[in-house]
Amino acid sequence: MVLAKTTGGRVDALDRRHNIHPFTDLAAMEKAERTVIVKAQGNYVFGEDGRKFLDGLGGMWCVNIGHGREEMAQAIADQVRQLDYYSPFDDLTTPAMASLVEALAQRAPGNLNRVLLTTGGSTAADSAVRLVHHYFIRLGQPSRRHVISRHNSYHGSTYLTASLSDPGYSEGWLAEREFVHHISAPNLYRRPEGLSEAEFLEVLVAEFEEKILELGAENVACFIAEPIQGSGGVIVPPEGYHKRMLAMCRKYGLLYISDEVVTGFGRLGHFFASEARFGIVPDIITSAKGLSSGYVPLGAVILSDDVYAVLSQKTGAYFNTGFTYSGHAVACAAALKNIEIIEREKLCERVRENGPRFEEKLKELVGLPLVGDVRGSRFMMCIEYVANKTRKELFADDVRIGKRIWRHCQKRGLLVRPLAHLNVLSPPLTLTLDEIEFIGDVLRDAIYDTADELTRDGIRTE
The missing domain is CATH 3.90.1150.10 (Aspartate Aminotransferase, domain 1)
Incomplete structure (x- = not known):
């Protein structure tokens, strides 16, 4: 097979005939401009x-x-020639995988030193929630399964992460609503008329606490939040918002997942924005996108030593999640080169x-x-x-x-x-x-x- 010729409308015609584009109006897709x-x-x-x-x-x-980096192409090609792929299961590893998880741990805030590699942002967020559920089961608190997210959030396109995202992303689907709940977006532009930024913050924090108490704190596992909401409209929260939400998590024993799929790897001027920009050290950070600058798909869940200690306390208790392409050697090589370029330049x-x-x-x-x-x-x-x-x-x-x-x-x-x-x-x-x-x-x-x-x-x- 060869690539379709890029002349005479051939690519356009093939695309219209066969391709299902993400997040699109399927009824209008064939006629949409390309x-x-x-x-x-x-x-x-x-x-x-x-x-x-x-x-x-x-x-x-x-x-x-940026696009078309020759040294990135070379790093990817070199890794393919050396080792294209091997299974990450059964206690197997590769130099690229081991080097990358060390690099991520070194750059993550606080004691977030343990890394689960995934295939992208959706699988990272999905895995993070599964990990949190596993954590509370290991603690003997299986009732802690409810997850609090926010309107205007976007956490991915798996069944679970689409449910975690703004309810609009689940229109036409049967979203998970038994244990996934949403509270207000911290949208300053759309805040109730007459409220100052500080007053709006108090309303948001109070709503979060009310939701925890409504569900029963003993039933709530975690809060998941993007430092700045991305696809929901680039919503920057009120000053001090994340610190207050983390404090509420600590008060009631929830874990805090910071979804840095967009904000990580320099977009806000830091490798991770949670601590450097918003002054918090969450329990878990999810990452993708800028992790490899899109050259090869890759995601990561970075968790604290404290969370990992609970997950690993019982021999023979398997954490049954992961993917065929977790820690793919070529993707890890791309991410390592990406980190090198970000720091060098x-x-x-x-x-x-x-x-x-x-x-x-x-x-x-x-x-x-x-x-x-x-x-x-x-x-x-x-x-x-x-x-x-x-x-x-x-x-x-x-x-x-x-x-x-x-x-x-x-x-x-x-x-x-x-x-x-x-x-x-x-x-x-x-x-x-x-x-x-x-x-x-x-x-x-x-x-x-x-x-x-x-x-x-x-x-x-x-």
């Missing part, structure tokens, strides 16, 4: 028609070191230096038509569009406002991610100051063009 990406280099990707696009979404929150420091300008440039859009809110941190940003700026009213779904602006951005050589009434941006950490200016300028023009388009279509905005 952009065939055939090449990537640095911070740019290229279409089959020769068009060049600045990758404003970093693939999918993940290409932290000081990409975390670069994000801390250039991130504030990225925030400033995008926040200049707040006064434009359609723009309700611009939020985020460093290289993780979001623009929320509204039909009425005073009342913060959203557009009807069929307006597809995020997709309209995405289309105008693409015409100008910029790829952003459309999520209903949002556009999110998560560019490679190698983004330059000139490219930051380009992104902001293109978005400004695209928003104005979209406002004109809505007027022509008879769609009212205020």
Whole structure:
């Protein structure tokens, strides 16, 4: 078999005929517009028609070191030649696997020194919850099985992690609702009118405690939270939120899972954001995406020595989870090279230096038509569009406002991610100051063009 030719619409035709894209309207998929990406280099990707696009979404929150790294390709090729794959089961290991788990333990906060490697972010979060259940069974507290998550969260696409995510992700599916529960998102833009940030924080903490008491603290296993909610709209919580939620977990004996699939590996300027940015050391961190910069799929669950001590206290009590490709040697080699590049090129420091300008440039859009809110941190940003700026009213779904602006951005050589009434941006950490200016300028023009388009279509905005 050979790759489909990239001329004459062949790729487009094959894709429409056979491919089921993730998170899409299947009824409209065959007629949906396609952009065939055939090449990537640095911070740019290229279409089959020769068009060049600045990758404003970093693939999918993940290409932290940029595309087409020759030394990464060489590291992957060298590992394939040396050892392509071998089973991680039955007490077998490889140099790549052992080296990577050491590297992760060295960079994780506190005493998070034990690592379970998985195949991606979904399997990491799924495994983390299974691990928590196993933990409480080992403690003789099997009733502790309830998990508290949040609205606007996204934790993955397995059956369990889709259930952990915002209920909207489970529309059309029979989600797990017996032991998975949701509390409010810490969305400052959408907080009740008249509340200050500090007052809103108290409301959120009180709601969390009320949910624990409603379920019975003896029945609740853990709280799972992204430091900044990603696909749910890049929601930055009120100051001190994570510290207060962790304190509530400690009060009632819950474990705290920090989902750093997006925020890890430099996106917020640190290898992990939980402690460095938000001042907490959780019990468990999940990671993926930037762990290998998307070059090869990989995920990780990093847990504390305290949790591991309980899991390992009884000989013969198996922890029955793992995957054929857990700790795949090629994926581990890619992750090790990725870490090397991030540290050698000081990409975390670069994000801390250039991130504030990225925030400033995008926040200049707040006064434009359609723009309700611009939020985020460093290289993780979001623009929320509204039909009425005073009342913060959203557009009807069929307006597809995020997709309209995405289309105008693409015409100008910029790829952003459309999520209903949002556009999110998560560019490679190698983004330059000139490219930051380009992104902001293109978005400004695209928003104005979209406002004109809505007027022509008879769609009212205020």
